[in-house]
Amino acid sequence: MNLKRYRVNNIKEALKFIKRDLGPDAMIVSTRQVKESSGAFGMFGKTMLEVTAAASDKKKDAAQANVPATKALETYSGTTETSETALANTFLTPKNKSVLSVTDETRKMMLPIQKELHGIRLSLGDLSSQSSGFDKHVMGELKHELGEMRHMLHILASRSSTLAEPDLPENLLLLYQQMKFSGLEERFSRRLVLEAQRNMTAEDIDSFAYVKIFIARMLMKIIKITRGLEDLKSSQKIVALLGPTGVGKTTTVAKLASEQILKYKRKVALISVDTNHNSAAGQIRSFAKKIKAAFSVVKDKADLNRVIDSYKDYDSIIIDTDGCSQRNDKQLFEMREIFDKRGRIHNALVLSATSKDNDMNEVTRKFGCMPIDSVIFTKLDESTAYGSLFNHAIRFKKPLSYLTVGQKVPEDIEVASSERLVDLLLNISGT
Ligand SMILES: Nc1nc2c(ncn2[C@@H]2O[C@H](COP(=O)(O)OP(=O)(O)OP(=O)(O)O)[C@@H](O)[C@H]2O)c(=O)[nH]1
Ligand SMILES: [Mg+2]
Structure with a gap:
């Protein structure tokens, strides 16, 4: 895996270098603001952006994340009803559970299988109503099999969905990539950044820290915890x-x-x-x-x-x-x-x-x-x-x-x- 680190003035500059050195499939692993060490104790150093990128799709190798034991986020974890709470709730509503971003191509391929499954389900219904003695156990087994097939179809569909990167302001795009890189499902990452975009002012989106905190707060509301x-x-x-x-x-x-x-x-x-x-x-x-x-x-x-x-x-x-x-x-x-x-x-x-x-x-x-x-x-x-x-x-x-x-x-x-x-x-x- 090819890892490269850049110190740049802004993310646009970094993206240019990353594309040039690592190709269009490279992913951003991390970003942080650093002070160039100049002047007494680096006090007058310019603030630069340090971007680390990887050119590999082997997430396992690339994300050598350590386990920070800090609770730095506690300062942001207010308990008041915020817009993040409302967003988190919409994120958790059942309708979103089945949202699949499937390409037309995939949908076309899935259609005959879905029809077939539908046919089997109808036949099963007929069979059980015609024969009162039809073994409940066999029926249960068949229904279970059907459920498994439907689940597999679901997985196939989500795997084969090839989505373009969302058209987003830099900071949101960065967060989107970071979350995806950490294994958060594409559709969840996408939804989070789109919600953030809808609910933040353009001025706030200009600050990477604000965007990160906004998304962090949404995620904190989504995750359920019991002590x-x-x-x-x-x-x-x-x-x-x-x-x-x-x-x-x-x-x-x-x-x-x-x-x-x-x-x-x-x-x-x-x-x-x-x-x-x-x-x-x-x-x-x-x-x-x-x-x-x-x-x-x-x-x-x-x-x-x-x-x-x-x-x-x-x-x-x-x-x-x-x-x-x-x-x-x-x-x-x-x-x-x-x-x-x-x-x-x-x-x-x-x-x-x-x-x-x-x-x-x-x-x-x-x-x-x-x-x-x-x-x-x-x-x-x-x-x-x-x-x-x-x-x-x-x-x-x-x-x-x-x-x-x-x-x-x-x-x-x-x-x-x-x-x-x-x-x-x-x-x-x-x-
Ligand atoms: N690195 C790491 N290893 C762990 C952790 N928890 C357990 N292990 C290791 O995982 C291995 C299996 O742990 P067990 O507690 O025996 O797992 P188990 O689920 O009881 O296994 P079975 O009873 O055989 O099903 C052991 O070598 C543990 O030391 C952890 O948090 N981190
Ligand atoms: Mg055990």
Whole structure:
């Protein structure tokens, strides 16, 4: 990948150089204002724009973003009803969920498939009304298949949409590129900058900082946050961590348990749900022993209820589960039997920030067979494209509870905050 940095007077100048050196497909990775060092302590130095651009479409390589631990955005996170709130709300309305920017060419290609699907649906309807004995299970399976096909078509359509860059003032175009580069879906990035353009004065748009803050505030309103265990209303805090294999569930259980004991001085019990029957609870068992927490392994719902009842003197109960592939319907079914009802347990879906957008979508849809109260994103330290966290939050509207940023127990965990997430995407603190 080819990375180049330029110091220029304005963005137009930078774009000229970037096009010349890196070609028309180059992307702007970051921009910041710098002072040329001249005069005493650089005091009289001219303010220049430093632009870094990359000529590669391999986002993974290019976005070597670090994880800034700052909360610089807090100063901007007012809670009053602002125009950003209204904009964020329009952004979240269901009608926008299905907005697809599909080219005419793609639409033409999709038409016969859509017709075919429509035909199948009609035939299914006929079949079920004609035959009262038609197996409900088969019917359900077929409907499910249809749903999957429709979803795939949706993905295909969004992938094949080839859109021209929006015609925007420089600062908005820059932000648009930056967000896209960080993995925020094109249509979300586009919508954000267009909303900003509609709602900002031309004078404000001339300031890159203003534009960035305006968009940051919109994004902060869009992202839903819950302060994890601390937001649970019940006197006894019970949380279960669900999710695919290897995302960091057990490590996060250990971090949460440590926090409950060390920071909040609470009495903690740990439970491991072993649906795989592979006795993989060893890791968490020895951890429980180390931190002197009560510990049980359970196999099914009755078992779990009995153990929870026996822990009524404990302040917090944290439940670890076996990793469950979203493709393993049998195991998902067993899991659903246990965590089906909305009740005293807060179900947190654990996702790795390093996963691909489509995989995260599939996992969330499949785990959606259980009530999901919040999402925990792990491995932020290993991720380079934070846009997918936003794509997920916008698509599924699930509140985020925790972020984990490393392997170390107990320290590598944070209660999710919208300031932090927006900072990851826009690098506010680095400018
Ligand atoms: N870099 C990084 N690694 C992490 C983080 N959280 C967990 N890990 C690592 O990810 C690996 C898997 O973690 P586990 O906690 O065993 O994952 P799990 O979801 O319980 O896995 P299964 O129970 O097998 O499904 C381990 O090597 C952890 O140290 C994190 O925030 N950052
Ligand atoms: Mg585990």
